[in-house]
Amino acid sequence: MLLKVGSTGVVFQTSDQVAIALLGAIIGCVVLLFARPRLKIGPTGVAVRNLIGFKVIPWSEALGVSFPVGARWARLDLPDDEYIPVMAIQAIDKGRAVEAMDEVRDLIDRYRSKLA
Numbered sequence: 001m002l003l004k005v006g007s008t009g010v011v012f013q014t015s016d017q018v019a020i021a022l023l024g025a026i027i028g029c030v031v032l033l034f035a036r037p038r039l040k041i042g043p044t045g046v047a048v049r050n051l052i053g054f055k056v057i058p059w060s061e062a063l064g065v066s067f068p069v070g071a072r073w074a075r076l077d078l079p080d081d082e083y084i085p086v087m088a089i090q091a092i093d094k095g096r097a098v099e100a101m102d103e104v105r106d107l108i109d110r111y112r113s114k115l116a
Contacts, residue, residue, distance in 0.1 A: 037086075
């Protein structure tokens with residue numbers, strides 16, 4: 001790859017090498033987006049970070065979490081039948097997703113009881 005002139009007669013210019021490095025960096029950044037989802041629960045509310053975007057939902061608006069049958073990931077239930085997807089808890093994780101949902105529900109109950 002770093003050889004500018006190969007035995008096949010192909011000329012690999014410096015610009016080609018730079019372009020391949022930049023393309024690799026872009027692909028790497030896109031792949032790293034899938035490691036971005038997070039769910040944080042604290043006294044101020046629930047913070048949801050998905051592939052793109054970040055929202056902090058105050059306790060007055062967060063009704064709970066659910067994992068509908070056939071869904072790929074959990075969701076944070078909001079008033080008026082609205083929800084925010086929680087990509088941090090995915091169905092493909094199976095047992096770990098169940099444990100995460102139990103822990104999230106426990107934390108929500110703990111913080112909600114402090115508000116009441």
